[in-house]
Amino acid sequence: xxxxxxxxxxxxxxxxxxxxVEQELDEEMQYHLEQEINERLETGLSAEEAxxxxxxxxxxxxxxxxxxxxxxxxxxxxxxxxxxxxxxxxIKRSKGLAFGVVVSMGLGxxxxxxxxxxxxxxxxxxxxxxxxxxxxxxxxxxxxxxxAAFSYPEYQDYVxxxxxxxxxxxxxxxxxxxxxxxxxxxxxxxxMPVSGNLFSMLQVNPVVGRGFLPEEDSVPSRxxxxxxxxxxxxxxxxxxxxxxxxxxxxxxxxxxxxxxAPKSFTGVEHYVQPDVYFPRMMIHPVLESGAxxxxxxxxxxxxxxxxxxxxxxDQTSQRGCRADCKAVxxxxxxxx
Amino acid sequence: xxxxxxxxxxxxxxxILKIIALEPMHGWAIAQRIRQMSNEVLQVGQSALYPAxxxxxxxxxxxxxxxxxxxxxxxxxxxxxRAGRKALAEEAANWERLSAAxxxxxxxx
Numbered sequence: 001x002x003x004x005x006x007x008x009x010x011x012x013x014x015x016x017x018x019x020x021v022e023q024e025l026d027e028e029m030q031y032h033l034e035q036e037i038n039e040r041l042e043t044g045l046s047a048e049e050a051x052x053x054x055x056x057x058x059x060x061x062x063x064x065x066x067x068x069x070x071x072x073x074x075x076x077x078x079x080x081x082x083x084x085x086x087x088x089x090x091i092k093r094s095k096g097l098a099f100g101v102v103v104s105m106g107l108g109x110x111x112x113x114x115x116x117x118x119x120x121x122x123x124x125x126x127x128x129x130x131x132x133x134x135x136x137x138x139x140x141x142x143x144x145x146x147x148a149a150f151s152y153p154e155y156q157d158y159v160x161x162x163x164x165x166x167x168x169x170x171x172x173x174x175x176x177x178x179x180x181x182x183x184x185x186x187x188x189x190x191x192m193p194v195s196g197n198l199f200s201m202l203q204v205n206p207v208v209g210r211g212f213l214p215e216e217d218s219v220p221s222r223x224x225x226x227x228x229x230x231x232x233x234x235x236x237x238x239x240x241x242x243x244x245x246x247x248x249x250x251x252x253x254x255x256x257x258x259x260x261a262p263k264s265f266t267g268v269e270h271y272v273q274p275d276v277y278f279p280r281m282m283i284h285p286v287l288e289s290g291a292x293x294x295x296x297x298x299x300x301x302x303x304x305x306x307x308x309x310x311x312x313x314d315q316t317s318q319r320g321c322r323a324d325c326k327a328v329x330x331x332x333x334x335x336x
Numbered sequence: 337x338x339x340x341x342x343x344x345x346x347x348x349x350x351x352i353l354k355i356i357a358l359e360p361m362h363g364w365a366i367a368q369r370i371r372q373m374s375n376e377v378l379q380v381g382q383s384a385l386y387p388a389x390x391x392x393x394x395x396x397x398x399x400x401x402x403x404x405x406x407x408x409x410x411x412x413x414x415x416x417x418r419a420g421r422k423a424l425a426e427e428a429a430n431w432e433r434l435s436a437a438x439x440x441x442x443x444x445x
Contacts, residue, residue, distance in 0.1 A: 010390075010393050010394045011394065024402075024412065025386065027410070027412075028362075028363055028386065028411070028412050029382055029386065031362070031363075031364060031409060031411055032363055032364045032367070032382045032385075033382075035364045035368075057379075057381060058381055058382050058383065059381050059382070059383040060383065061382075063383060064382055064383040064386055064387065067383065067386075067387035068386050068387050068390045070387070071387040071388070071390040071391035071394065072390050072391075072393075072394055073394055
């Protein structure tokens with residue numbers, strides 16, 4: 001242990017104080033040479049002869065110096081430092097090239113990091129809900145479009161024929177004007193009209209107040225109730241618990257706060273976080289042309305059900321739907 | 337004159353360890369002492385001596401420190417460490433065995 005440490009000391013010392021170590025070695029060898037010369041002077045040789053003879057005995061000093069360096073076992077460290085200095089000098093000489101290299105490497109790293117963080121964000125993060133493994137996104141596609149929105153009758157058809165999912169919920173993500181009271185200047189933000197079962201189906205329990213009741217999403221324009229996001233609750237209401245029952249404005253329309261979404265729940269899309277949720281049946285008063293807003297259904301599979309069954313069920317439903325909904329779809333856009 | 341490279345591999349290390357086991361010494365004195373003690377047979381030049389000293393120091397067998405010599409010059413004194421003392425005992429025993437074996441063969445016939 002001690003021996004190892006002492007060896008390390010030598011290596012570190014000669015790597016860091018290379019110049020001093022070399023100087024010390026030179027001093028040592030110089031002394032050695034002088035002694036050799038003195039010895040020969042004593043035997044009666046002339047100064048010149050003594051020096052010559054001594055040098056012959058001693059051999060090449062620079063070779064000895066190299067061998068000493070090898071023996072210290074620090075040559076690689078010294079070379080590394082020399083190489084590093086050399087590369088610094090090269091960079092100084094060709095600043096443009098160095099700049100180009102740094103920029104391109106920086107960009108390359110940036111792009112890679114960006115791609116991987118995107119992949120992490122969109123692919124690897126599950127939805128912020130319990131039992132996220134049981135939640136599936138139901139997608140619709142047409143020959144022309146890979147992903148198409150569902151119409152309301154289509155959605156209803158899915159709900160009626162559903163045997164595979166414990167529930168199917170829908171949501172939209174329109175931009176709305178949001179104000180915390182009647183006098184405040186509204187700001188543009190993301191609202192999320194949801195089907196009445198979305199919160200209960202995803203097992204998301206509001207931290208304050210309650211979720212939507214099924215009947216609050218049954219009659220158009222009747223129940224002006226809203227759930228605000230945790231963020232809005234903290235920032236605009238100071239996290240106070242008496243927000244329940246307060247009047248807020250969505251696109252100028254009066255809504256009553258019934259709950260606050262938990263901190264972990266930031267909506268069902270990774271890249272957008274709505275500030276306010278309200279029943280789908282309130283779309284019409286809030287938005288002028290609610291029918292044009294795409295619907296994105298959700299389903300939670302029943303825990304006991306295997307995926308192939310769900311797919312079969314889904315296909316049956318879709319086949320039926322295709323026939324039933326064709327006429328409806330053709331009447332679009334105002335098909336709600 | 338025997339050049340150091342003619343010494344049996346590792347012998348110089350043993351000689352150095354043995355010499356400085358008696359008292360701390362600087363490089364020149366070590367070379368002198370080896371020459372004297374071997375009756376001028378072994379002459380160690382600095383091209384062999386200093387690399388060996390550096391190696392021994394790295395191995396942790398010897399220590400070095402600067403001091404002033406009897407002639408008032410700044411010189412580097414080498415001394416044995418505890419590990420060096422142990423190594424010396426082992427090396428010496430090895431040498432005894434090896435030289436006895438070689439002598440045995442050379443003197444035979």
